[in-house]
Amino acid sequence: MHAYLAEWLSLIIRWFHVIAGVAWIGASFYFIWLDNHLREPPQWKKDKGIKGDLWAIHGGGIYEVAKYQLAPEKMPGELHWFKWEAYSTFISGMALLFAVYYFGNPGYLIDTSKAALSAGEAIAIGLGTLAMVMLVYETLIRSPLARHGMAFGAVLYGLLVLVAWGLFEVFAGRGAYIHVGAVVGTIMVANVFLGIMPAQRALVDAIEKGQEPGARVAQLAARAKLRSVHNNYMTLPVIFIMISNHYPMLYSHAHGWAILAAIGFITAFARRFFNLRHHGITRPSILVISALLTAILIWLVAPTRDATDGSTGGSVSDDRVLSLLNNHCVACHSTAPAHPAFQAPPAGIVLDQLAALRQHEAKVRQSAVDTHYMPLGNVTGMTDEERGELGQWLSDNR
Missing domain, CATH: 1.10.760 (Cytochrome Bc1 Complex; Chain D, domain 2)
Structure with missing residues (x-):
């Protein structure tokens, strides 16, 4: 009966996690698309503080969307916030991590041929890694390096590759993969909790107090936008990791960490095509290169005849x-x-x-x-x- 109830608990948490993840990632995709499609508004809208606008049709109607540079003339009576999609995805993901990997089947996480870990030691390594990487990321995003996109991306990618290798050395492949996904997910929710939401609250507080949003609010808003872009590029890798537990040919490979690093790079690179396309820039070479890299990866990791x-x-x-x-x-x-x-x-x-x-x-x-x-x-x-x-x-x- 214990195993039966545990299966139901895992199913319910996983189901909720997928629903919350779809809502969060869908919102992320939509708002990046929205930002990238904003066009210069007419002068009368600029005079009202509008930075860009967009016209769209969906569900049998036409929508007019406008984004203000900072603040509207008057605070609206009802303002919709987008945060619980992120928080519920993180909470349900952590619950799933505990239910399946920490308190579930130990074989998913511990491989005694790599390290003879106790359950407590494995949990400490897993949670400690999440906390450590989040702290490093927060240090980097608040440093001057954040102003240099390519350099920041290279440093962050190198950090995640190092984490993947380290976890693969001590955990079973499946457990290592899911912990890398948890690391990326923790970074993403930290971006919402520690960066995006404080910026939005500072803006709303200034408007409600009748103050002109100053340089500090503008700086917070710019950094929040940067965090949102980072989350956008991490969505495809984290979705892959969410489904990777069905494919032992990847995480049980002797170089599973390198496979994960390659897929993370390919999927983030492919996301670049869509972000550019939103700006009216079409570079099919990005998708062609991504497809070629995927084909090469498939060939490299194929099992040998022996x-x-x-x-x-x-x-x-x-x-x-x-x-x-x-x-x-x-x-x-x-x-x-x-x-x-x-x-x-x-x-x-x-x-x-x-x-x-x-x-x-x-x-x-x-x-x-x-x-x-x-x-x-x-x-x-x-x-x-x-x-x-x-x-x-x-x-x-x-």
Whole structure:
């Protein structure tokens, strides 16, 4: 019953996290699009303090949108704020991190072949990394480096690559990936909480007090816009990480951290095309280069023939393979899993019979032979020789 309720808890939190994330990222995309499509307004609007305007059609009607340089002539009676999309995404994401990785199946986070961590040590490393990177980012965004976009981006990217490598050295691949996503998500929500919202509150306070927004408010607003742009470029990498737990061929690769670094660069670079397109600048070369880099990455990380075959140089008996399944697989992959973390067999894969093993040959080969992702955290101590035997049997019984 505990595993059953834990599955429902994970499902509900994940569902809410996805909904909140869609709302937050959708708002981010929309407002960047909106800012990039603002055009110089007529003089009478400029006289009212309007910086740019936009006309759009949607839902059977025409909209007129105007953005003020700083403050309107009069504070509107109702002002819509966009913050809870970010906060709810972060809160639900942290709840999911605790439910699935910290208090759920330890094999998702801890790989004893990398580091023999206790649950407490793993949690401390994970949360400590989030806090440390956020502090470094806040130091950088408040420094003169923030005025140099390309240099700032290079430093931030290098920091995240270093974090990915470090986490991959101590965590299981899946746990490392999700923690990099949590690091990026923490930076993004910190941008909202520590930068964007204070700037907006300072502007509204000045208007409500009947004061002319001064240089300080203008500076806060400019930095808030910069933080918003940073968040925009981090959206595609963080979306990828959100779905990466379905693809062990990436996070269980020996160089999984480098794969993540490459995908982060490619997706952020591809986002540049759309941001430029909003300004009326079309550079299809960005998408072409992104596609070529993706193709090269796919080729580079493809499993070698030796790894795929898992050849041992001799035949492997059915009884030997059944013994391997019983020792390393059926605790989770059976109709009634004995593993306390599972109410049902993961991905619906049951491996208590050779016929079922043949049916799921591709998945088993990828997870247990090619990537060594299974068993989770290698808690059963499956050896390379045993993986080779399993691969040989799968090759002989196609």
